[in-house]
Amino acid sequence: MSAGDQLFALQRRERIMDEVREHGSVNVSDVAARLGVSELTIRRDINALAQQGLVTRVHGGATLRSSVETGLAPGLAGHDPAVTKYTIGMVVPSLDYYWPPIVNGARAQAAQLRARLILRASTYDVRDNRRQTESLLNIPGMHGLIVAPDTSGDAGLEMLRWLDSLPMPVVLAERRIRSAAGVHGPESVVTDHAAGTAEAVRHLHASGHERIGLLTQSEYPTGRYVRRGWRSALTSLGLPTDVVQVDGIRFDAPGREREMDDVIERCRRTGTTAVIVLPDPQAIALEQHCLDRGIRVPDDLAIVAYDDDVARFGDPAITAVRPPKQFVGREAVNLLIARLEAGSNRPAHRVKLSPELHVRDSSMRAGVDAVETTSKNEAEESA
Known part of the structure; x- marks a missing residue:
């Protein structure tokens, strides 16, 4: 390695350490994009920093040493x-x-x-x-x-x-x-999980939905506040409450196909056209199952996730409420x-x-101009 290359490597690693100290962690792909180098180069930098005991390698990036x-x-x-x-x-x-x-x-x-x-x-x-x-x-x-x-x-x-x-x-x-x-x-x-959920309800209502359901995984302490915000928003908007509401979903367990089929049938029976799902992995599982069953997202069923850890990986990417963790x-x-x-x-x-609502394709019906909102949110995420 030349002296110039060594200098550039030191500068990159100093930049990585600055970000780790400021944010507590870094993501390989984000840093690579900002510095204009390959992800492999950033992985090598992180490996070198980890060998010095300065960071801890984790999947997709690094954190402060624990x-x-x-x-x-x-x-x-x-x-x-x-x-x-x-x-x-x-x-x-x-x-x-x-x-x-x-x-x-x-x-x-x-x-x-x-x-x-x-x-x-x-x-x-x-x-x-x-x-x-x-x-x-x-x-x-x-x-x-x-x-x-x-x-x-x-x-x-x-x-x-x-x-x-x-x-x-x-x-x-x-x-x-x-x-x-x-x-x-x-x-x-x-x-303020209740406020975040209420914002999701208002977003779905503005997108043309009148019957908005809620699906939660029961052991999440967040659930009680999500339910409170959902019901309060329905009431304040004058929307019907006789929609799908299930606490205790497990779309990642044996028998999940039958459970998701039941949810889809209940949506059809009650006229529910949109659902808020806590947490993200359950939302992605439901979205995939809908597509397998020929149900279009968001045209037939709009989906908003709560947590926004992995919602962006849905296809289409899932709109999500993101707590400021x-x-x-x-x-x-x-x-x-x-x-x-x-x-x-x-x-x-x-x-x-206050949490933030990140709008993506899973909640915007055809005919609703979501391009500007989606682009704005994705730009914020990559910044």
Whole structure:
């Protein structure tokens, strides 16, 4: 490799590291397009950075190096006592769907604010959430916690009260603090899922749909707010509510063809011409099944997904509500450090962030000019 080539490689890798620090992660194809080089070149750069211990390779890109990686002492990854001001613990219920962008956002913001973030993965079980949280409490020098336990039911109320009793600030990420718990200390940052769903309903109505259904996967905590926003929007627009509404769909499980056929038949029987589907993979499965059955999307059935992790890969690409996941993580860190800086004199903050609707081909009927809107959204996604 010539001296010039080495210089260009260093510049690319510095650019990659700048983006990882700012956003928590990078995507190979996006970086390659911006820098005008091949994806193979960017993969080689990421491999080199990973070998230096600066990033972690993941499918399709890289993230900041994690404190839970093999070979790293717990909580010590990237820790420099000379520059670290705070140590923050974070417990999330999953490290695959939905949560990685939140973790990346929190990690990037913590790095900017001279904080060390120690991550622990849990499950959606409240007892496991508490065990993982207790493990962080036992780490010397811990200043505060970001957690995401299930807050529903009696167990959820008990968890909220326990968090309120801890001797350090606590911020809940994508979890609401129920008034029935009677707690005042914990803070929270959540996506306004009801508002996002209501925007999806209004979009479908503006596209000519009067009968708009809802399909949700039951174990998603997001579901209750999606249902609330959907029903509220139907009512405010004066639209009929005797449409398809199914909670507990599993279009990725055995027997899914029969289940999707049943949904399609119920749409036909009730005159439902559009559906909102939580989450994305279920929406893609339904879209593919419709096309296999000769049902045109969006002409016969329009589809809007909720989450927007993989909706763009549908054919046609699926319109989706996108929660601001990275900003949830960033704001959780901001809230926690603001409390640490200001002390108990700062009132508890309960923050709601607005999601965005990204309009694509799956929701626009023929005759509705979707070209400008779709192009605008796709341009934003590639920026």
